Amino acid sequence: MEDSMRPPGMRDMLPDDVERFRIIESAFRTACLGWGYREVRTPTLERLHLFTAAGTLSPQMLDRVYSFLDWDGWSGERVVLRPDSTIPVVRLYVEKLKDAPSAKLFYVQNVLRFAQGDESREDWQCGAELIGDTYPLGDLELILIAYEVFERLGFTPEIKLSDPGILRGVLSKAGYAQAERLSVYDRLLDGDSNALSGVQERLPTGTGAALQMISMEGDGSAFLSNLRSVLASGMPEVASVIDELATIAGVLTDIGKPPKIAPALVRNFEYYTGPVFHLFIGDIKVAGGGRYDALISEVGGSPVPASGFALEMEPLASLLVPTGSTARPAIRIASAGNNGTDIGAVFALARALRTAGVNVVVGESGISARWIMASSEGFSLTEENGKALRLTSVEEVVQAVADAGHD
Structure with a gap:
């Protein structure tokens, strides 16, 4: 970015870039509308306390928000440039749509987060939120909407399923406090082979095989059945989480989209309250989402189940070849x-x-x-x-x- 007049971390979109964006957006909008979702947009500016209330945004993400005082000459309040889309959509639901039995919403908008050097600080999100209907129909619906988007783009993605409740239950059984659980989870996601080394001695006997499986990936229902068998006796509270995930994996397998199971899959360990999914094209993650049943009440509404997902626009765009048709x-x-x-x-x-x-x-x-x-x-x-x-x-x-x- 040497000698450039643009700020660090901001990107120009050239005609080919915009064409790729529009191709993705069109496939996404078509899929969402076809499943009965309606488009919304939220303001670029939001109040800071929306993201600090009850820990709706992780401490790591809060460190990256652009915040400033919105001053009217006499007083002001702290506001932020939208760092996340799900939380503003939840606010919109609580303020405008809470009387509806359910809300199926999607959006195409940017988020802004501070990053070091010239790493991207503005990212575009194509996301969908299903509020008021989740397990198992809602979880499956969102996975299949995301899958359809990639089929429309000419890809066959790999589905990976997880549930943070598995590892959360294991670490709670071992007596770890919340901060300790987060630390262990982050180390595990960073590939630290010793992340679980201190956990085994604090767990019931016979659970060593389960700890090994948590850091592995396996095929669908068979993997979950094995995981359940080694955890059920010492940690029966985890069995219901595994059974829930197995139902979703079983349905996906039956309709010809067998998933992989990856117990350690997401960084937002405390954010998600149920099944989580990522979609990959090769080794590139191109979409991710999951259930966040606690978020509605944290923002100020009544407890309502909810799930959502978003596309990873930049890596997905890199896989597309622009046709140039719109420019000729x-x-x-x-x-x-x-x-x-x-x-x-x-x-x-x-x-x-x-x-x-x-x-x-x-x-x-x-x-x-x-x-x-x-x-x-x-x-x-x-x-x-x-x-x-x-x-x-x-x-x-x-x-x-x-x-x-x-x-």
Whole structure:
């Protein structure tokens, strides 16, 4: 970013970048609308206390918010640039939609979070939230919506399922306080092979195999059945969590989308209250979400079950190849002269072609194989073979373009 006038961590989007974005957005919107979801948008500015109330945002994320005093000349309050989309959507639900039996909402908007150096500080999210209906229908619905998005983009993603309740239950049984649990979990996600070394001695005998499985991945229901068998006797409270996850894994397997099970999958260990899922294309995570039943009450509403997910826009966009179709015009129109009557003929024709649904570009620069020279005396349509067709009226040109099969 040397000598650039843009702030660190901010990105320009060039035409190819925007085209990739629109391709993803279109697939996402089509899938969400097809499943009965409706689009919302929340303000870029939100009150800081929305994110600090009852720990709705992790301490690590709070350290990255852009906050400032919204000053009216006499007093002010602390506000933030939106660092997360789920929490503002929950606020919207509590304030505007809480009387509805359920809310199926989606959004396409940016979030801003401080990062070191020139790491990205503005990220775009395509996200969906299902409030008022979760296990198991809601969890499965969201997974399948996300899956459909990738199918529309030409990918077959791998589904990975988890539930932080498994490791949360194990660490609670071992007597770890919340801060200690978070530390162990983060070490485990960072690949620290010794993260669980001190846990075994604090657990009932016979649970060593379960600890090994927690740091592994396995195939669907079979993996969960094995995990349940080694945990059930010493930690029966974890069995219900595993059974819940097994139901979702079983349904996905039955419909031809068998998941992997990854007990240690997400960093927001205390945020999620139930099943969590990530979607991968190869080794690249392209979507993630899960259940957050406690969040509605933490924001100020009555306890309501809720789940959601968001696409990982930047890594997903990197997998797409722009077609350039939106940048290629069908017809280029040039002016025979710089006088008002010739220029008027250019734009009269351009408007008529646009009304007929034809893409146009005005100007001589980069004249293509098919183009039109316009003047007050008429029009010259040059075809790919180099032959020029003389036409006298706008209507004749529009008809000739249609006959030639221009898009």
